Amino acid sequence: MKRSNILMGLAIVLILISLGAWGYQLHKGLIVTNMRNSFSWGLYIATFAFFVGVAAGGLIVSSSVYLFNIEKLKPFTRIASLSAFASILGAGAMIFPDMGRVERVWKIFVHPNFTSPLVWDVIVITAYLIITFLSVYVQLLPDWRKEGRGFFNNWTKKRSQEEIEVLSKKWSKRVALIGLPVAILIHTVTALIFATQGSRGWWNTAVMPPDFVSVAVASGTALVMVISLLTVGKEKFYQYEEAFQTMALIVAGALVVHFFFVTVDLLVHGWWGKPEANEILSLVFGRYGLLYATELLLPAFTMIFFFTKRGKGSFKTLMIGSILLFIGVFVHRMMLMFPAFNAIPLTLAIPGAGIESWAYPIALGQFSEGMPVFVNTWDYAPTLVEYAVALLPFGLVLFVVTAALRMYDFLPQKRVGKHLASKIEQAKAPKGIDFT
Amino acid sequence: MRLGMVIDLDRCIGCRSCAVACKSHNAQPPGTWWNRVFTPGSTFHQAAVGKAGALQMNFLPVSCQMCDNPPCQKVCPTGATYTDERGVVLIDYERCIGCRYCFAACPYGVRQFNWEDPKKAKERVGYKEGYEYGYPVDFRDKEGRLVFTPDRPAGVAEKCTFCVQYTANGEEPACTRGCPGKVRIFGDLDDPNSEVSKLIGKRPSYRLKEELGTSPKVFYLAPTKPIR
Amino acid sequence: MERKNLKLSRRQFLKVSAATGVLVGTGGTASFIQQAMAIPEQVDPQLNYVRTTCSPNCTGACGMNALVENDQIKSIIQAADYPEEEYNPRGCLKGLSMTNLIYGPDRLQKPLILKGKPGSGDFKEASWNETLDYTAGRLKEIADKYGPESIGVLFQVGGTGYVQKGAVSRLATLAGWTMHHAYDQNGDLPMFWPMTFGVQSEELEPREWTNSRYVMVFGSNILATRIPDAHFLLEARNRGAKILVFDPNFSPTAAKADEWFPINASSDAAVALGLARVLIEEKLYDVDFIRTFTDLPLLVRLDNGKRLKADKVKDLVKPADIPAYRESYVAYNGHFIAVHPEKLDLPTDIMIEGILNVTLITGEIVKVKPAFQLLKESLNQYTPDAVEKLAGIHKEDLVRIAREMVENKPLHVIYGAGNYQWYHGDLKGRALAMLPILTGNIGKPGAGISTYAGQYRIRFKVAEWWVPEGKKQNWLPFLYVLNGPTKTMKASWPKNGIKALVVGWGNPFDQHNMSNKLREMVEKTDLEFVVTTDFQMTTSCQYSHAVLPAVSWYEKTDLVATPVHPYLQLQQPAVKPLYEGKPEFWIIRELAKRLNPNFEKYFYPELDPQAAAEKVIELLLKTGGPEVEGITLEQLKKGPVRLKSDVPGGRQIPFYDQVQHKKPFPPISLPAKLEQTAQFVKSGRIELYKDEDIMQQLGEALPVHKPPFEESEYALNPLNKEKYQFSYVTRNAIYRVHSTHSNNIWMNELQEGKPRVWLSPEDGKEKGINEGDLVEIFNDRGKVTAYAIIDPGVGHKQAVFEQGWWSRYLKGESYNSLTYPFIKPTHELYFVPGMWSPNTAWNECLCDVRKVDDVQ
Ligand SMILES: Nc1nc2c(c(=O)[nH]1)N[C@H]1C(S)=C(S)[C@@H](COP(=O)(O)OP(=O)(O)OC[C@H]3O[C@@H](n4cnc5c(=O)[nH]c(N)nc54)[C@H](O)[C@@H]3O)O[C@H]1N2
Ligand SMILES: Nc1nc2c(c(=O)[nH]1)N[C@H]1C(S)=C(S)[C@@H](COP(=O)(O)OP(=O)(O)OC[C@H]3O[C@@H](n4cnc5c(=O)[nH]c(N)nc54)[C@H](O)[C@@H]3O)O[C@H]1N2
Ligand code: SF4
Ligand code: SF4
Ligand code: SF4
Numbered sequence A: 001m002k003r004s005n006i007l008m009g010l011a012i013v014l015i016l017i018s019l020g021a022w023g024y025q026l027h028k029g030l031i032v033t034n035m036r037n038s039f040s041w042g043l044y045i046a047t048f049a050f051f052v053g054v055a056a057g058g059l060i061v062s063s064s065v066y067l068f069n070i071e072k073l074k075p076f077t078r079i080a081s082l083s084a085f086a087s088i089l090g091a092g093a094m095i096f097p098d099m100g101r102v103e104r105v106w107k108i109f110v111h112p113n114f115t116s117p118l119v120w121d122v123i124v125i126t127a128y129l130i131i132t133f134l135s136v137y138v139q140l141l142p143d144w145r146k147e148g149r150g151f152f153n154n155w156t157k158k159r160s161q162e163e164i165e166v167l168s169k170k171w172s173k174r175v176a177l178i179g180l181p182v183a184i185l186i187h188t189v190t191a192l193i194f195a196t197q198g199s200r201g202w203w204n205t206a207v208m209p210p211d212f213v214s215v216a217v218a219s220g221t222a223l224v225m226v227i228s229l230l231t232v233g234k235e236k237f238y239q240y241e242e243a244f245q246t247m248a249l250i251v252a253g254a255l256v257v258h259f260f261f262v263t264v265d266l267l268v269h270g271w272w273g274k275p276e277a278n279e280i281l282s283l284v285f286g287r288y289g290l291l292y293a294t295e296l297l298l299p300a301f302t303m304i305f306f307f308t309k310r311g312k313g314s315f316k317t318l319m320i321g322s323i324l325l326f327i328g329v330f331v332h333r334m335m336l337m338f339p340a341f342n343a344i345p346l347t348l349a350i351p352g353a354g355i356e357s358w359a360y361p362i363a364l365g366q367f368s369e370g371m372p373v374f375v376n377t378w379d380y381a382p383t384l385v386e387y388a389v390a391l392l393p394f395g396l397v398l399f400v401v402t403a404a405l406r407m408y409d410f411l412p413q414k415r416v417g418k419h420l421a422s423k424i425e426q427a428k429a430p431k432g433i434d435f436t
Numbered sequence B: 001m002r003l004g005m006v007i008d009l010d011r012c013i014g015c016r017s018c019a020v021a022c023k024s025h026n027a028q029p030p031g032t033w034w035n036r037v038f039t040p041g042s043t044f045h046q047a048a049v050g051k052a053g054a055l056q057m058n059f060l061p062v063s064c065q066m067c068d069n070p071p072c073q074k075v076c077p078t079g080a081t082y083t084d085e086r087g088v089v090l091i092d093y094e095r096c097i098g099c100r101y102c103f104a105a106c107p108y109g110v111r112q113f114n115w116e117d118p119k120k121a122k123e124r125v126g127y128k129e130g131y132e133y134g135y136p137v138d139f140r141d142k143e144g145r146l147v148f149t150p151d152r153p154a155g156v157a158e159k160c161t162f163c164v165q166y167t168a169n170g171e172e173p174a175c176t177r178g179c180p181g182k183v184r185i186f187g188d189l190d191d192p193n194s195e196v197s198k199l200i201g202k203r204p205s206y207r208l209k210e211e212l213g214t215s216p217k218v219f220y221l222a223p224t225k226p227i228r
Numbered sequence C: 001m002e003r004k005n006l007k008l009s010r011r012q013f014l015k016v017s018a019a020t021g022v023l024v025g026t027g028g029t030a031s032f033i034q035q036a037m038a039i040p041e042q043v044d045p046q047l048n049y050v051r052t053t054c055s056p057n058c059t060g061a062c063g064m065n066a067l068v069e070n071d072q073i074k075s076i077i078q079a080a081d082y083p084e085e086e087y088n089p090r091g092c093l094k095g096l097s098m099t100n101l102i103y104g105p106d107r108l109q110k111p112l113i114l115k116g117k118p119g120s121g122d123f124k125e126a127s128w129n130e131t132l133d134y135t136a137g138r139l140k141e142i143a144d145k146y147g148p149e150s151i152g153v154l155f156q157v158g159g160t161g162y163v164q165k166g167a168v169s170r171l172a173t174l175a176g177w178t179m180h181h182a183y184d185q186n187g188d189l190p191m192f193w194p195m196t197f198g199v200q201s202e203e204l205e206p207r208e209w210t211n212s213r214y215v216m217v218f219g220s221n222i223l224a225t226r227i228p229d230a231h232f233l234l235e236a237r238n239r240g241a242k243i244l245v246f247d248p249n250f251s252p253t254a255a256k257a258d259e260w261f262p263i264n265a266s267s268d269a270a271v272a273l274g275l276a277r278v279l280i281e282e283k284l285y286d287v288d289f290i291r292t293f294t295d296l297p298l299l300v301r302l303d304n305g306k307r308l309k310a311d312k313v314k315d316l317v318k319p320a321d322i323p324a325y326r327e328s329y330v331a332y333n334g335h336f337i338a339v340h341p342e343k344l345d346l347p348t349d350i351m352i353e354g355i356l357n358v359t360l361i362t363g364e365i366v367k368v369k370p371a372f373q374l375l376k377e378s379l380n381q382y383t384p385d386a387v388e389k390l391a392g393i394h395k396e397d398l399v400r401i402a403r404e405m406v407e408n409k410p411l412h413v414i415y416g417a418g419n420y421q422w423y424h425g426d427l428k429g430r431a432l433a434m435l436p437i438l439t440g441n442i443g444k445p446g447a448g449i450s451t452y453a454g455q456y457r458i459r460f461k462v463a464e465w466w467v468p469e470g471k472k473q474n475w476l477p478f479l480y481v482l483n484g485p486t487k488t489m490k491a492s493w494p495k496n497g498i499k500a501l502v503v504g505w506g507n508p509f510d511q512h513n514m515s516n517k518l519r520e521m522v523e524k525t526d527l528e529f530v531v532t533t534d535f536q537m538t539t540s541c542q543y544s545h546a547v548l549p550a551v552s553w554y555e556k557t558d559l560v561a562t563p564v565h566p567y568l569q570l571q572q573p574a575v576k577p578l579y580e581g582k583p584e585f586w587i588i589r590e591l592a593k594r595l596n597p598n599f600e601k602y603f604y605p606e607l608d609p610q611a612a613a614e615k616v617i618e619l620l621l622k623t624g625g626p627e628v629e630g631i632t633l634e635q636l637k638k639g640p641v642r643l644k645s646d647v648p649g650g651r652q653i654p655f656y657d658q659v660q661h662k663k664p665f666p667p668i669s670l671p672a673k674l675e676q677t678a679q680f681v682k683s684g685r686i687e688l689y690k691d692e693d694i695m696q697q698l699g700e701a702l703p704v705h706k707p708p709f710e711e712s713e714y715a716l717n718p719l720n721k722e723k724y725q726f727s728y729v730t731r732n733a734i735y736r737v738h739s740t741h742s743n744n745i746w747m748n749e750l751q752e753g754k755p756r757v758w759l760s761p762e763d764g765k766e767k768g769i770n771e772g773d774l775v776e777i778f779n780d781r782g783k784v785t786a787y788a789i790i791d792p793g794v795g796h797k798q799a800v801f802e803q804g805w806w807s808r809y810l811k812g813e814s815y816n817s818l819t820y821p822f823i824k825p826t827h828e829l830y831f832v833p834g835m836w837s838p839n840t841a842w843n844e845c846l847c848d849v850r851k852v853d854d855v856q
C-alpha cells in the first residue's frame, strides 16, 4: 500500500475516533472529561494553543523569503503555507468540542462582545485561516493552470501561464506580507486570552504574547521543516541542506528569545516573593516539576543542538530535534493549565496563624458519595475520551497535509537546476516518502 | 441602582444555612454551590486554625461578588454574561455557549458549570419520581433573557444571580432570608440611606481581592474578635 | 389552613417591605424594593406558601414557609413572622433542606413486615390492613403472655408535636403499656435542676441573653446546637457583655467568645467550686439573696448530717400550715427560728457562719452548723492552686473571673448538654448553679443558669389529651431497659421485663443502643417485637419487625412549642401525605381499634386525621392552663402566639415569681404536680445541701468535684484505666439533628458524607494518625470508624466524634456501641418520670484510637 494511503487512512481513523468520542461527549456532557469547575480548561485548550502555535510557521517562513530575502527558503513556501493552513484549521476545530453548547457558537457572531479576547481570537484565527488558504491557493495556481487541475481556477484559463505565474508571485508575496502580522496576531491574541487574566498569576504577564510568538516561530518553523523533510526525503536532503539549516537556525534563534522571556518571567514572578507567586512557583517547580523540566529541557536541547553543526546537519538530527521540541511545546501548553488552575485565585492570608496563602475551596460541579465536592486543588489528567477527542486536530492536519501533498506538487523543482533536479529525482525519488 | 450585599463577619456563625438556602431556592444540581462558607485557614470547616495558645476560627461566606468591573463579563464572548440595570451580573442561559472563559477570569471561584445534564445528576440522588426542587418558575429579564430557570440546560455556566427571581419582585434574596445570624444585608449601594450604604460608612469594611480592581459589590464587615 | 398566595397585592407588599425595613432598620431597603417592584412580575399564580413549623428533635421549632407548587414542596424558607423582630428569622441548614428527606430515596413508601433477620433489611411490602393486623396481633400476644407493661413505648419529646405524640401516650395509657421518657433517655435531664431548684429544667429564653453582662458558657456549643439563637449571644457580646467559654475543645462558640478556657474533661465542678471559694473568701456573695432564697442559713446537724427539723428542737413550734411535702427547718439569729418553708423571709441578722449547740426535744444536745458554714469548709480544698491542678485553668484567671462575675451583673451561666451528659453531670450542675445563686443572679432579666438541651419540658397542661380520663400511666426510665433493673431503683420494673418496643420519632438503634444492647436484645429475641413509625428507613426501622410509614411534619397537623422562643405554633400540612404515609394519629387509631374495639372512641373515630388533630388542638388550648389561656386555633392559623407567663412582658425568666414575689421554690414544673416536685426541695428554698442518705454516703451532700471515670468506667473494669485513655466525646454537628439528616445529600456534600473524629495534633502524632486517615475508635464494647481531623483546638486525649451518623455510614456499626448505660444512684433517690430519673451519660466513655491500617 502506498505510504500516503496509510497516512490518509490513519488520518481518517484519527478523525473518526475523535468524532466518535465527541459524539459520546455530546451525549453525556463534558462530565466525561476530567475538567471541573476549579480546573475548567484542559487538554482541549492546550491542544488548541499548540496548534495555534505551530500554525505560525507557514507565514513566518514564506514572509521571511520576501522580507529578509532568504531565497534559500523559497522552495518551502508552499509547504509552509500548507502547514499553516492545516494547523490553524486543526486549532479552530479543537475549540468546538470544548464548548458546552457547541450548537450555539453562532452567537459569537451575532452578539460579539469585543472586550473578550476570545472574540478577537475568533476574528484573527478566521482571518488567518482565509489568508493561509489564499496563500496556498495562489501558490498552487500556476501548477494548476499548467496541469489543468485545482478548483476556483476557471478564471485562470482566460490568462496565460506567465500571467498567472506573475500573478501568483505577486500575490504570494502580498498574502505573505499581510499574513505575517496576522500570524503574529493569532499568537498575540491567543496569548492575550490568558495574559489578560489578572485572576491567574501564572498567565498574567506581558511577556506571554511575545513569548507565544517566539515559541510559535520555533515550533511553527519546526513543523514546516518536518513536513519539508518528509516531503523531500532523506536522500534529497543535501539539495536543500542550506534551507533546512536556515530553518533550524530560525528555530534555535526563536528558542533563545523564548528562554530569555522565560527567564525574565520567572525572575519577575519570583523576585518579589508574593505569596501568590510563591504558590505558583512551588507548583511549577514542585508538583509539576517533572513536566516543567520537560517543557524546558527538551526545547533547550533542541536549541543547543540546532546551533551545532551536527544538530542541523542531517535529516535524522533535525527530525529528532524537532520532535523533541514539539513534545516540549505541547507540555508547555499543558503547563499553561496546571499551575494556573491549581493556584486558586481566591487565596487569603490568615494573620496570626502563620498562613500566607490559603486557597478558598471551589465546588467541583459533581457529587459522588464519599468524594469531596469542594476542592482547592484538582489532579487534572485528561480522560480517555479527552485524549480521543483531542486527536481531531492531529487527524485533520495529517489529513489536509497528506491529501494536499498527494494531490499537488508542493515542492517546486525550480530552485535547483532543472536537469540536476530531474536526475536526482530519477535516482533517489523512490526512497523519499512517496506522496504521489 | 447598584444592588449590593454587606456580610457582617462579626455575626457570621458559619452555619452554612445561606449556602443551603441558595442551593435549594436556585435549584442547584448536586455538586454545584453558588454560595459557599468556609473557615479560612482550616482544612475542614469549623476546625480551629493556628497553634494552641493562638487559635482562631472565622467564617467567610463567598458567592458572586457582583463586580462592578466584572472580568467574567469582559471575557464572555457572546455577552451571555451581562450587568443588568440594577447592577446585577447575570448569565443568559440561552446565550451561554459554555466556553468557560469566565471561569478562568473570575477571581472568586464562584462560577459553576453544568458538566452534565443537571436532571441526570438529580435523578441519581433518587428523589421521588417527577420531583424537582427549587423555585419552579423561569425568570426572564425585561429583554427576555432567561436568567433563572429551575431546569438548567447542560453545558452552560451559572452563578449567584442575587436571586433575580425574588429580588426583581421586591423580595429579599434567599440567603438573606435564610441566614439565622442576620449577617447578610441586601440593598442599594447608590442610595446613601440604605442599610448597606450606612453600614459600609459606619464600620470598617473590605472587599475580597480588592487589589485586582474588580470592584465587588459584596462588602465584608470585619470580625471584631481577634485571635486567642 | 391559610394559604398565602404568592402574588403579592400592593398592600401585602407594603407590609412585607415595611417588615423588611424594620429588619434592617431603615427605610432605604423599602424604597429600593419599591423601585424594584416596577419590574413586571413574572410569577406563576399556582405558587403557594404554607406556613408551618419545622420540628425535629433539636426542638428549635422554627417557623417555616413551604413554597408549594402542584402539591410538591419546592423550597423552604424561614417564615420570619414572629411578632418580636428579634426572633426573625429562625432556621438552619437542615430545616431548609428538609425537601431532601421528604422526597429523598430513604423515604418509607409502604408498610413493611420483616421477613429475614432483624437488621437484614429483608422486608416484604404489605398493605396497611395486613401490617396493622399483624402488629396488633403480635402486641396482643405479648401483652397476654407477659402483661401489657412489658410493652415499652418510645415516642421522644412531646414539645415537637403535642397532638400526634399525645395519641401515642393516649393509647399506651389505655393499653397499660410502659412509657419511656425521652428526657432522661436522651441524657438531656440535667439532674441538678430537681436537686437544687426542684424543677425539671429551666432556661432563659434566648432574647434575654442580650440583657446579660457576663455570660459563662460551660460546654454548650451554641453556635452549632442553637443555630437560630446564636445571634443573641453575639448581640449580647456586642452590647458589652463578656462571654467566657469553658470547654476542653475549641468550638465555634469559643471562637466568638471573649475568652476561652480549655479545661480538663469533666472538671467544670472544680472550676465552679474554685470560683465559689473566691466569692466566699472575698465576701463577694450576695448575702441578702442567700439568706432569703437558699438553704444556706438552715442548720445542719453534725451528728447525722441531716437538716435540723423545727419539730425536733426543744421549745420550737413547727408552723401549722405546712403541706405534707414541705418541711420546716431551723435557722438562728440569737434564737432558733422555725423557718416557714413557704415564706421566704428571714431576719437580716441570721447566722450563716459558726457552730452552735442545740437542745432537741429528746433533751439531747447536738452540734449544728448553718449549711453556709459547711459549704465554706467544704470549699476550702478548692484553692486556686488546687483548681489549677484539677481543671487546668490558671489560678490568676480563676480569681479574676470570680471578681469580674460580681462586678458585671446580670450573670448568666449556660450549662450545655454535652457537659452534663457525664456521670457526675448532676454534681457539675449543682456546683455551677452556685455561681448565680451566691451572686444573687436568679429570677432577674438576663440572669440565672440555663441548660439548652432539647427543650423538652412540657409547656402547658396536656393531660386531657395525653392521659385519657386521668388513667394511671406506667413509666420506666429507658436506662433500665439497657442496664437491667437495679436494687435501688424506685420506678417499677415490669415483672417480665420489656419484651416489645413501640417506637416513634426516634432512632434508638443508632442513638440509644449502648453496648449494642438493643440490637442484641432483638437478635436474641429478648425483645420479641419492635414496631417503628418513621417517615424514613432508619437503622431502627431496619431492626423492626413491622415498619409503619408515617409522614413528615410538612404533611400533617400538630401543635408545637419550644421555650427557645416561647411561642405556640401550628404545624399545617403543606402537601398531601406522600406515598402511603399516614399521620401517627391515624396509625394509632387503627392500631387502637384492632387492640381493643373499645379504644377507638378515644380517637375521634368520626373525623379524618387532620380534622381530628384540629379538634385535639382546640381541646389542648381549652384545658392547657394559664400558659395557653385565651389562645385560639384561629389565632394560631394566622401565626405564632407567645406562651403566656407571669413575668412582665410575658418573658421566660425562671424563678421570676419566686425571687420578685418571694414565692417558695419550686414553681410548678409541668406536667408533674407540685407535691411530686416540691419533695425535692422540702425547705421551699434553693437547696445546695442535700441531706438524703445516699447523698451523704456518696459524699455529695454539698456540691463537690469528682473526677470522671472513677465511679463509672474504672468501677466497671479497673483495667480500663490503663487500657483506655481517650475520652469519647460525642458532640452535635451542624449537619444533623441527631441521626436525622444523616442521609441528607446536601449535608453530605458539605462534609463529603464522611464521619470524622477530631484529634489534637499531639495525639495524632503519638498515634501516627494524619489528617484524613481512617481511624478506628474502640473500646471493649464496640468500635466505630471515622476519618481523622487533626485540630489544634482539640483537647489532650479527646476523641471527638460528631454524633448522629446512621450505621450505614459506619460500616453497619452504631457509634453508640462504645457507650454504656451507667446509672448513678443519686438519680434513683426519687422517681418522677423525666424529672428525677437516671440520666444517660453519653460522654462518660473511654476509648482508644488507632489508624485503620494498623488493625489486623
Ligand atoms: N445542630 C444541632 N443542634 C442541636 C442538636 C443536634 O442534633 N444538631 N440537638 C439538640 C439537642 S437534643 C441537644 S441535647 C443539644 C446539645 O447541645 P450541646 O449542649 O451544645 O451539646 P454537644 O454538642 O454535645 O457538646 C457541646 C460541647 O460540650 C463540650 N464538652 C464535652 N464534655 C465537656 C465537659 O466535661 N466540660 C465542658 N466544659 N465541656 C464539655 C464539647 O467539647 C462540646 O464542644 O443540642 C440541640 N441542638
Ligand atoms: N453517644 C451519644 N448518643 C446520643 C447523644 C450524644 O450526644 N452522644 N445525644 C443524645 C441526645 S441529646 C438525644 S436528644 C438523642 C436523640 O435521639 P433520637 O431522638 O432518637 O434521634 P433522632 O435522630 O432525632 O431521631 C428522630 C427520628 O424520628 C423520625 N421522625 C422525625 N419526625 C417524625 C415524625 O413526625 N413522625 C415519626 N414517626 N418519626 C419522625 C426521624 O426520621 C428520625 O429517624 O440522642 C442521644 N444519643
Ligand atoms: S447563614 Fe448567615 S451565619 Fe450562617 S454561614 Fe451564612 S452568613 Fe454566616
Ligand atoms: S461560559 Fe458562557 S457565560 Fe462564561 S464566558 Fe462562556 S459564554 Fe460567557
Ligand atoms: S465574582 Fe466572578 S462571576 Fe461574579 S461578577 Fe465577579 S468575576 Fe463575575
Ligand code: SF4
Residues within 6 Å of the ligand: B021, B022, B023, B026, B034, B035, B063, B064, B159, B160, B161, B162, B163, B164, B173, B174, B175, B176
Ligand atoms: S443572593 Fe441568591 S443566588 Fe446569590 S448567594 Fe444569595 S441566595 Fe444565592
Ligand code: SF4
Residues within 6 Å of the ligand: C054, C055, C056, C058, C059, C060, C061, C062, C090, C091, C092, C093, C094, C095, C096, C227, C228, C737
Ligand atoms: S432543624 Fe431545628 S434549628 Fe433547624 S430549622 Fe428545623 S427546627 Fe430550626
Ligand SMILES: [Mo]
Residues within 6 Å of the ligand: C186, C187, C188, C417, C453, C454
Ligand atoms: Mo438532646
